[in-house]
Amino acid sequence: MSGLRTRRLAARRAQRRRARRRAAVVAVASVVTLVGTVTGMISALDHGRGSDRARPEVTHIPSPVPRPALPAPSSSPSKTTRTPAAGPKEPAPPAPGSTPTRTERKRRTDPVTPRLYRHPDSQVLDWVRAHPDDPRTALIASRIADRPAAVWFAEYSPNTIATRVRAVTAGAAAQGRVPVLVPYAIPDRDCGGASRGGAPDLAAYDAWIDAFARGLGSGEVIVVLEPDSIAQSGCLSDADRAARFATLARAGRALKAANPRARVYYDAGHSGWNPPAEQAALLKQAGADASDGIFSNVSNFRTTADEIAYDRQVLDALGGPAGLGAVIDTSRNGNGAPPDGQWCDPAGRRIGRAPTLTTGEARIDAYLWVKLPGESDGCRGAAGTFTPSYAYDLAL
Numbered sequence: 138m139s140g141l142r143t144r145r146l147a148a149r150r151a152q153r154r155r156a157r158r159r160a161a162v163v164a165v166a167s168v169v170t171l172v173g174t175v176t177g178m179i180s181a182l183d184h185g186r187g188s189d190r191a192r193p194e195v196t197h198i199p200s201p202v203p204r205p206a207l208p209a210p211s212s213s214p215s216k217t218t219r220t221p222a223a224g225p226k227e228p229a230p231p232a233p234g235s236t237p238t239r240t241e242r243k244r245r246t247d248p249v250t251p252r253l254y255r256h257p258d259s260q261v262l263d264w265v266r267a268h269p270d271d272p273r274t275a276l277i278a279s280r281i282a283d284r285p286a287a288v289w290f291a292e293y294s295p296n297t298i299a300t301r302v303r304a305v306t307a308g309a310a311a312q313g314r315v316p317v318l319v320p321y322a323i324p325d326r327d328c329g330g331a332s333r334g335g336a337p338d339l340a341a342y343d344a345w346i347d348a349f350a351r352g353l354g355s356g357e358v359i360v361v362l363e364p365d366s367i368a369q370s371g372c373l374s375d376a377d378r379a380a381r382f383a384t385l386a387r388a389g390r391a392l393k394a395a396n397p398r399a400r401v402y403y404d405a406g407h408s409g410w411n412p413p414a415e416q417a418a419l420l421k422q423a424g425a426d427a428s429d430g431i432f433s434n435v436s437n438f439r440t441t442a443d444e445i446a447y448d449r450q451v452l453d454a455l456g457g458p459a460g461l462g463a464v465i466d467t468s469r470n471g472n473g474a475p476p477d478g479q480w481c482d483p484a485g486r487r488i489g490r491a492p493t494l495t496t497g498e499a500r501i502d503a504y505l506w507v508k509l510p511g512e513s514d515g516c517r518g519a520a521g522t523f524t525p526s527y528a529y530d531l532a533l
Contacts, residue, residue: 213287213289213291213319213436213507213508213509213512213521214289214291214321214327214331214332214520214521252313252314252315252494253285253314253315253316253317253492253493253494253503253505254285254305254308254309254312254314254315254316254317255283255284255285255286255314256285256286256288256305256308256309256316257308259282259286259509260509260511260512260522260523261277261281261282261509261510261511261512261523261528262282263523264277264523264525264528265277265278265282268525271525273525273526273528273529276529276532276533277511277525277528277529277532280488280532281488281510281511281528281531281532284491284492284506285314285317285492285506286317286468286492286505286506286507286509286510287317287318287319287361287505287506287507287508287509288305288316288317288318288319289319289321289509290302290318290319290320290321290322290349291319291321291322291332291334292322292334293322293334293335293336293337293341293345295341295344295345295348298345298348298349298352299348299349299351299352300352301352302318302349302351302352302353303351303352303354304352305318305352306318306352306353306354306356306358307354309356309358310354310355310356315356315357315358315359315494316358316359317358317359317361317505317507318353318358318359318360318361319360319361319364319507320346320349320360320362320363320388321335321363321364322334322335322336322342322345322346322363323335323336323342323363323366323381323384323385324336324337324338324339324341324342324381325372325373325377325381326365326366327365327369328369328372329372331514331515331520332365332520339380339381339384342384342388343384343387343388346387346388346391346392347391349392350391350392350394350395350396351395353392353395353396353399354396355396355398356396356398357398357399357400358396358398358399358400359399359400359402359464359503359505360392360399360400360401360402361402361432361435361464361505361507362385362388362389362392362401362402362403362404362428363385363388363404364404364432364435364436364507365404365435366381366385366404366423367382367385367403367404367405367406367416367419367420367423367425368404368405368406368407368410368411368416368419369406370382370419379422381423382419382422382423382424385403385423385424386423386424386427387424389401389403389424389425389427389428390424390427393428400429400430400502401428401429402428402429402430402431402432402463402464403420403423403424403425403428403430403431403432404420404431404432404435405420405431405432405433405447405448405451405463406433407433407434407435407437407439407444407447408433408434408439408443408444408446408447409437409439409443409474413447413450413451413453413454414450414454416451416454417451417452417453417454417455417456418454420451420455421455421456425455425457426455426456426457426458426461427457428461429460429461429462429502430452430461430462430463430464430500430502431448431451431452431455431461431463431464432463432464432465432466432505432507433447433448433451433463433464433465433466434465434466434467434470435466435507435508436466436469436507436508436514437466437469437470437474437480438469438470438472438473438474438475438483438486439470439473439474440470440473440474441465441467441470441489441490441504443473444463444465444470445465445498445501448463448465448500448501449463449499449500451463452500461500462500462501462502463500463501463502464501464502464503464504464505465501465503465504465505466505466506466507466508467488467489467490467491467492467504467505467506468488468489468505468506468507468508468509468510469486469487469488469489469508469510469531470486470489471486471487471488471489471490471531472485472486472487480514481514481515481516482513482514482515482516482517482518482524482527484530486530486531487531487532487533488506488510488531488532489504490504491504492504492505492506509523510528510531510532511523511524511525511527511528511531512524513527
């Protein structure tokens with residue numbers, strides 16, 4: 138009997154040892170699984186370097202979600218307003234006033250509605266729709282894709298431009314919202330730089346802008362006319378620059394004649410480029426004093442406060458009607474400009490103030506997202522294409 142008890146006790150001890158070994162194996166496996174899961178999340182959130190860079194020449198990622206059949210506008214180009222390597226030092230601007238004067242607050246009899254249009258066809262929306270399970274999608278969707286941004290028309294396409302513009306303005310009108318359009322086809326665009334292209338000559342551009350104007354409709358619309366075309370005109374000869382400015386003045390008249398409710402703004406560069414008086418003199422030659430005002434900071438990173446002060450100085454020097462105002466691109470200026478002057482997808486930048494037509498600032502008509510956040514300048518991805526890692530960094 139004692140021998141039987143001894144064997145039973147030995148069997149129980151062996152059973153308990155096997156149970157402990159099984160528990161240890163399960164615990165080790167759980168740790169391995171947890172480590173693998175965390176590593177995968179970190180890898181996915183590590184800005185996707187190398188794996189998600191936009192492929193050359195790809196402008197849209199196919200979306201599984203059906204969208205309205207709209208002619209596709211152009212994506213924003215790789216870059217626009219660059220900081221020149223050297224230039225005359227700008228005098229320090231006075232601090233912007235906090236209380237608008239009666240003259241400064243005077244506005245047009247037909248005020249702009251505070252609602253901006255979000256076009257349903259964009260690279261960031263394509264990416265969000267196609268990647269619902271990407272760990273970056275929620276942040277990119279809420280902070281970038283859900284906000285209204287400008288629609289660029291950067292392709293010289295005289296036969297289709299009116300239809301493409303009309304598709305955007307009609308969509309906006311149906312919602313009672315205001316679209317922001319960027320015609321970007323001036324000859325010798327970007328002085329032959331990364332965003333080179335445009336119409337073959339000024340006569341062809343005149344015909345193109347006339348067709349563009351036919352698509353404006355009759356509703357409210359904001360036109361950011363040809364980024365870089367004035368601030369970066371120093372690469373042209375005196376004769377070519379005078380001819381370009383005459384063409385831009387004509388373009389403004391054509392746009393306003395086609396739709397008197399269109400707000401047309403001219404290129405003022407940004408606060409780190411030309412001094413205000415110099416920039417105003419160029420703007421006057423291009424007919425900006427007969428328009429609705431100026432735009433600044435397109436595709437750049439200067440702080441909103443700096444741009445407000447600079448734009449007011451430019452407007453003061455420009456003269457013209459008291460109702461002239463300015464719009465500022467705040468799409469990537471949340472952290473200001475990088476100290477080293479880098480313009481190509483610089484690290485550490487953030488999105489800026491949300492787009493709005495109600496700024497609370499005298500003579501500042503709007504904060505707009507003209508450069509689409511996440512569309513690369515050409516360093517984080519192929520120029521002009523949406524790069525998720527860059528968008529995620531900007532949205533953080």
